[in-house]
Amino acid sequence: ISKCNEIEQTTINVNTPNDAILNLIKNEGTTDNFINHNSISTKIDDFSKQFIIKKDDSDPSRLLNVILPTNFLNYRQFIAKVTDVSPSVDFPIRDVNRTFLAFPSDSSLINIHGLHAGHKYDIAIYGRIINETHLIKEETIFMDPVPLNFHDNASITVMHTNITMRALKPERALQDTFRVEYIQLNPPKRYPILDVHDIPEQKYVDFYLGNLNPGRDYDVKVTSIRGDIPSQPWQGVITTKPLQVTNVSVVDVIDLNESGCIILSWILPIQSGADKFKILYGPTTATENGMHKIEVDHTEKSVKICKNIIPGMDFLFIVSTEKSNQLSDPQKVTLTIKPLPPINLSILPNIDKGLYKLTIYLNNSTKSKTESCKYSMIDDNSIKTEGEMNTERIDNILLCSTYLNLIPGKRYEVSANTISNKKSSIKILRNMALPPGFDMKNFDLTLNENNGIITIKWPRNEVKLRKLIDIWSKIIGNGSTLQIKVESLSDRKVIKNFSTNPYSAKDIIIPNLIRGACYNIEIYTLTQNGIVSNDKFEKNLRISMTTFDINTENISKTSTIVTFNDTGKIGDWHENSEDCKVAILINDIHGSNVYDKVFNMQSNDKKLFSRIVLNNLKSYTKYAVNSQITCGKENDNICSQSTRTMNMITFETEQDIPGYIKNLTVKTLNSYSCHVSWKPPTEPNGFITRYLIIINPDKSNLIEESPWTLTVNGNFDNNNKKIDSIVDNLVGGQKYSITVLAVTVAGTSSVSNTDNTIHIQMPIGPPPKPTTSVEVIQNTVRSTDLSIRYNMRMLSSKNGPIIKIAIIVAEIDPKTEMPREPPSHTLMSSMSSYTWYKVQNYEISPPYITSITNLKPQKNWGTKSISEVIGIEPNCELKDPDVVCNGPLKANTLYRFKLRMYTADNLWTDTNYSEIAKTDLLKSGFMFRTILLFILLALSIAIAIIFFICINNCRMSKKNGEKKRPVLFGESSSGSSSIGIDRNYGSSSKSSSFSSETTPNHKQNQWAAFKMLIRNRTAEIVNKFSLDQSSFSNHHTSKDIDTTSNCINTNTQKLQNSSRISMFSNTEDNNKNTPISSPIMINNTNGQLVSSPMVGPIKSTKTLKQRTGFDKKLENLGTVPQKIILNTVIKTDNLSRSRPVKIENFLEHVRLMSADSDFRFSEEYEELRNIGVNQTCIASELPVNRSKNRFTNILPYDHSRVKLISTDDDEGSDYINANYIPGFNSRREFIAAQGPLPSTRDHFWKMVWEQQVPFIVALTKCVEKGRDKCHQYWPDQDQLSVLYNDIEVTLAKETMYDDYVLRELHLTHMSYDNSPKKIVYHLHYKAWPDFGVPNHPGGILHIVRLFRSKVPPSKNCRPSIIHCSAGVGRSGTFIAIDRLLQCMAINQPLDTFGIVYEMRLERCQMVQNEQQYIFIHLCIAHAIEQEMLKKQNYINIMSKNQSKSQNIGQNQLLKGIPITNMPHSHEHDSQYSPQHYNGILLDHQYILYTSPRQKNPSIQGSANVWINPCQPNQINEGYHTIDIRDFHQNPIFIEEDEGIAESGL
Template sequence: MLGSWLASPDGPPENVHVVATSPFGINISWSEPAVITGPMFYLIDVKSVDNDDFNISFVKSNQEVKTIEINDLKVFTRYSVVITAFIGNVSRAYAEGKPSAKVVITTLESVPKDPPNNMTFQKIPDEVTKFQLTFLPPSQPNGNIQVYQALVYQEDDPTAVHIHNLSIIQKTDTSVIAVLEGLKGGHTYNISVYAINSAGAGPKVQMRITMDIKAPARPKTKPIPVHDATGKLLVTSTTIAIRMPICYYNDDHGPIKNVQVLVSETGAQQDGNVTKWYDAYFNKARPYFTNEGFPNPPCIEGKTKFSGNEEIYVIGADNACMIPGNEEKICNGPLKPKKQYLFKFRATNVMGQFTDSDYSDPIKTLGEGLSERTVEIILSVTLCILSIILLGTAIFAFARIRQKQKEGGTYSPREAEIIDTKFKLDQLITVADLELKDERLTRPISKKSFLQHVEELCTNNNLKFQEEFSELPKFLQDLSSTDADLPWNRAKNRFPNIKPYNNNRVKLIADASIPGSDYINASYISGYLCPNEFIATQGPLPGTVGDFWRMVWETRAKTLVMLTQCFEKGRIRCHQYWPEDNKPVTVFGDIVITKLMEDIQIDWTIRDLKIERHGDYMTVRQCNFTGWPEHGVPENTTPLIHFVKLVRTSRAHDTTPMVVHCSAGVGRTGVFIALDHLTQHINDHDFVDVYGLVAELRGERMCMVQNLAQYIFLHQCILDLLSNKGNHQPVCFVNYSTLQKMDSLDAMEGDVELEWEETTM
């Protein structure tokens, strides 16, 4: 009997599991052997694998719980675990016990304990946008270093804060050589460099550098003239209209002081002696400057289309150059008729270094006399008059023919020809009217007539309102939104058919290893005075909250406007993206959000939120309008008007984008942006163009001001604004009763939300 109690166990412990629970601890668990042959004990041996620094053993009986927690280990260190089952004295464990297979475990990573060491930097010859760094890796990396990053502050622009990954050129166990790119010449930067492992970012080492300046980069394309809507050049006998160099020269090599226009007759452009207009016109043809220089036009991100007169420069527009005494002045004098001209731009930086573009293609001025455009206008007017005369004649003849038919008479071939001509003219007029209707995207109404205008639209149960709203294009066919349909981006769209246009969508800083990491369903929208003043976006989904806060951080937006509640109509309209209480919440790896203050009013709530990332932080204000009912639009315009003015006043001199969202980011969002625009517009102008403004907004984000109720409500807001400005007009009461009864998402929130449910991430 005693022999059987002291026999060796039949097998080792089973189901041995070792899990790293922290950078300093592991958890070991096991189960007893399949067959128990006596009073079983377990010897647990834990050793460091790569050195002899750690070696510890524990003994547990079979009656004790078969788990053990071991702490005080080293960060990111390998340990081996062996559990031996034995019977009797522990001294017999190694000789007669049954050991389990060795399990090797690595404790978890912790953030690097120290920054990169012995940091030095040197400039790269003929490079002003990047420089080279040399340093030692952290002595205690506490894990595998995944990337080295730099937090870059531009001294002359405190809002210009960027995070760059260092490009590693050479790496050994003892040294790293890297390049920091993406800077601009002529600026001074304060730079913090740090290492990142899977646990996060380590301490920073700081440096300061001023980048050199060199001549502006040469543009890759030729400058171009301006064409009219029919595709013809805007040229007269003495002038040529050209496109201003917008998005043509960049300031990467250093600040640009001014841009000049150089003009030359064809054949004289190679003459190196630049002269004045007077000499080139009356003496010998040579290149000449037309101006002293204008500031480099700002490049608005996403702007690719020509849009207005402010982007035109007219060569030859100054007839005063002919006046005696201007012979030695730089002057934009008239061009010679029937001559071929070339032009180019010259950009000069603050150091006097300059870069010329290529010359344009040759452009020929017209002959003296009437311009080609004037001739076209005269011909058009003449044709119009002849058409009216012919139409009158046709109507008269048609009336006579009808009379003859009633009398049983016949009509001549000439009269039949007149009838055929009349029908053809009717068809032409109809087609022309339809084409004109498509192009009529502005409908300005004087402020004095606006009340009467709205009353007319309200008649017959808002019939004319419905007709006008149906004529608005929901989106522009020639603007692509294909980025939103890429496989990795589709799930980020709350509604599959509300997508940002490619040309003005907000682009996040991309991670090359993650497809679509630069995508968010958000669009830059122009304000009353400033381009890109707003960012219109959808309410975040659970899976896009991180992208939302990345956008806020990267655009440095300080104002968030929320026009919905998180839960409406029995469904989630927007995922709550801020903390419920004052405890910090991490939303995107290294972004931490803390609620600092919450002020709840009847129709809105104001929250101040703190965003922290990589040791830096910023404060944003969220203005949440809660007075919008779950169905339809507000019955009273006053709360929303006050809210819009409150947000506008709170921004003061803030020039960062204002982020505005509802659920889809088009309906209530469009109303808010339009109302903000119009409250400023009516102070400066004698007219209102709600139709034109909504059409313009839909050219930047589809379906803005999404439904008829919102469109009518916007008109009511303008009426109330005008009445408050001392006009003392009776405000038209827009009856929403019919619209309010239509309790479908189709009527109240737009076709989109009726047909598509919220995307599941």
């Protein structure tokens, strides 16, 4: 179109085509003289003929195509100009002039489109060469007209004899005439052609086709004509409307076999055509849509309809004619269908009314409609009775009924028919004689049989009898009788007929019947003329059977006699039926039959079972005698089988010696005890009162033992259950035979080597470790020898006979005060290769054997005390090196001694080492007394100096008018003041005096400094002079000696060249006092941190006694206040149960608690040790539950233990070692459980299923340091799905991290059909070390937060399981941290003491040691520091433009901690190495310590300095309150999480 517009705007300079041809010849090089103008004209004609203009076949009314030649003759473009030249046509009908282009590169034709139908167009073809345009061809074309459309916006109206057609003329189309051609198809008939001239002003065109025939098809064709050009015709078949049928009639079918059918007929006018007839029919009440439809061919004039015709109903029939979808007007007719006749009728007597009831039975309403019934009766005397009855429905049966007074036995002819809408059915006829009535129940007749006699009795009540006589006269007849017929079914013989009537009321008695035989009894009424009643009483009756009296005689242990006596004889005549049998069954209490026979009831067999002798019975066994008489055959349908069971009698045989017990098993528990189990004898032969366990030692044993017997009570409840017993006092390695005998009042079972005896050999093991050790006799110690003493009661033969003992001498290393063990590659299995000779070349001799004594094995060694002299053999250096020799000891040397006991050469046990004994110098008495005197003098001087300084400081304070605190040691030589840490971070230091609340703390801190001074001075003196530990009030006990490594766990460390900070000192800040709660020791030479309770290695022990070396606490001295609560603790009503601390005071609280080597932590934890210990654990101590406990001292309390759902009544089936533990959100938020054992893993998963546990946290490895800590109870990659009892556990997903594994487990209960799967998450934390606590809190904090992200806090959440090995130490630590973090998230006070107190009330030893208790505080402190660092970073960013001297206190930071539990990234919490933990916060005042720690060069002097990170106007050395990089790693403090527990059975 754009091209057309462009051409329309361009001026076309038309030249002749000759110019184009001439230019073409000149271009070929021909001169003007040689050009032939005739040939040019020929070429032009030929070129124009190659342009062909024609209509498009697809749409000749609107499309033209100009086909271009293949040779364009230098023409670059062809143009087709189209001009509408239609005559007498104006705009807008006339078409606009348009131009169409074609380019050589586009196509070989020009497509002219959008023309109007019937218009005349002038087509001019132009060619263009550069700027010249030449007319090539011009042609005029008429476009084809278009036909009318009688489908869109058109209507065709059809009548019986005419058709009217109307259509909308095509828009802007031209035509001259419309031609209509139509013919009748069948029968064929042609009509004249109709031409209708077009009137341009009209929008529509109408045609009327008349004089047509009804019901005929007409082929109609309409064509538009323009000039002499016709359009494509519109053509269609139009059908005229047929005429309606006439003379419609409907009639019933008379034939009885076709009742419920009609015949419908009609007549179609001859001038009308039709294809078929449509018939609608149905009840007159139905709508047209609800009627039934059938179609009949046009050749039919009637139809028989049976389907869906219901007799007795009014039907409407509609008939229509159809011709090619044209329907005629309908014809309607109605008809009432004749109802169906009655099905049957009956006349029966009615006892209650005393009349006869006429009943006419009708068809169901779905088959026939019936409104009423008519009947007619004619008797023998031609008396007629008629009547009409309405229908009724009884028990879903449609009928008519009435009561009539008729004569019994008389004959009547009865007819009946039905009526519907006044239309009657055909009649049914019956001829019948009226039967008499009979009803056994209404007549109140009784039929009885007793002991072979049948009796029929009339009612005894006079009123009932008179009523019966009245009924008898009405419906039975005065002359009628009651008939009784008795017939034997065995031979079908009629015994007798009996008759009676109510007038005489005579009873019928039928005697002498065979016992157990079957008889048919028939009772009915009979009229005088022989008419029998329709109702009869008939019964097959089996005569009652005889009975027996059963007794027993002469009962013994194995025999008795059973007698049967017939008691059924009545009168002289008595006979039993030949088809009766008696079955006798005698069995014991276990169901075993001892007698089972069946006898015939005839007299010959009676002798066989009247007296039965029973032998070979079991002793003390109950027997039952069951007998039953059966008459008749089992599958007899005529007379059913009858049985009579006699009363069961029981008897019991006398008791006898019991038989052998069964299933005897013996299982060794250890070297000296075994578990014996058995089941009672199969034949107890009596009441087992007890069992005897006889233990016979073998004669070949090393230790001679006498046999002994154990007594076990008999199982009085159930003699079939297993009986268990433990046999103790055995000796390891010895052989025994164990016999179990049962005992009754009759005697004891015999001994059998195969049935009730088992031979065992006890396993031998090393002797038990004695609780006492060898004692050094003090007054015998000399330079080269001494005497030791030990008691023989240390020896125990429980694990095996002790064959020899040896004495081991160990020289003590002065540095460790323990023996120096030899290199591991030189040790022999028993260390027997070390003798006195072999250790002489060592600077410190390793332990060696100095003497071996062979012993005669004994079971009991008595209490004899043995003394031996060590070091008395001379000339040991001359003996063979491998020979044991009791050579001399070294002078002035420390020694320990122990005893080694052998049960075999490779099995031995050592006692604990003795106390340290030091051999004398050649002259040692004077030197020892000198050292002791020096110690006492040094202690006296130290105490005097301390009190002098205190008194002096107090006087100076009063003199100057200041409350100046006493200074225990002077300030540094450089003059720099020691700077203390204020207990309240961020508090003002400008107050003039301390409040009264701080005074007790000053006294406490003063006393703490005094304790530290005394402890350190004492330790230095002890180490310097290597005094025996017994001088310290005997403070080392056997608990302090590690029996595995033979080392005493001591922790004495000398602090040399270190200066100490004063506990109270002046500050330079306005001369005000600042208390210092915790000193830091810094070495004078290099400034490195030496010792601090907060930073660096913490040398702390489990108890105050082990840290200080004193047996009694210093706090118990009279001048010291006891159990002073820190002022950081919120005051509550019950501080013995709860000690909450505000979040902003928590860091200060932890610092104060850590002072003096965690002294306050130790004291606070001591208060928690005995919480909850007196609560009951009855369920865990049941014998059946002992093996379910991993440790014998970690048992669940009864009140809080988790109970499994019991599947049976077995004791202990509800037990598992687990307790509910309160959490932050509910009282049962957690379940603390032990690590599952192989025998309890099924119980564990049962608990998970029943408690609907969403999450399991495992805090232990399966094996730690070679010990089994927890059985692997979950599936792994090798076995993705494992069935634990009825619960299938499938590993759906497993994600591995460095320190933990997160698993997704799917649980399915196989016992429940269509049980939904449950999803349980399993978090396995493997970074908890074998001993102690993790090195850094970041890892456990990440685990707790990960757990809480999977189990969001909710009051309705199901409990999560937390377990380690015992389920108390690490589990309690985890739960406490989770609760405290949630308290911190909502800004609640942090009550660690109260949480642990509460958990210990629910499960024993929760948070098992002091180390874990401290670790909880450090984790929460670390979490607070993390939040402080985040807040500080934010403050640094916001305060870039503020004064650099501005300072923000710790309280301000803590107040800004978010009150939500902020998520932590994995990179931050999982990478918790010291380098990450001790990062640097770049700010002008807050710099964290880096590792290793560097001293601030701006502080001069060598004095120890502790910097308060939040003290104003200070250049801080570091902002670090807690550093646990080396937290409690000294051997004294380390305690395994579950180390105190013993292995369970």
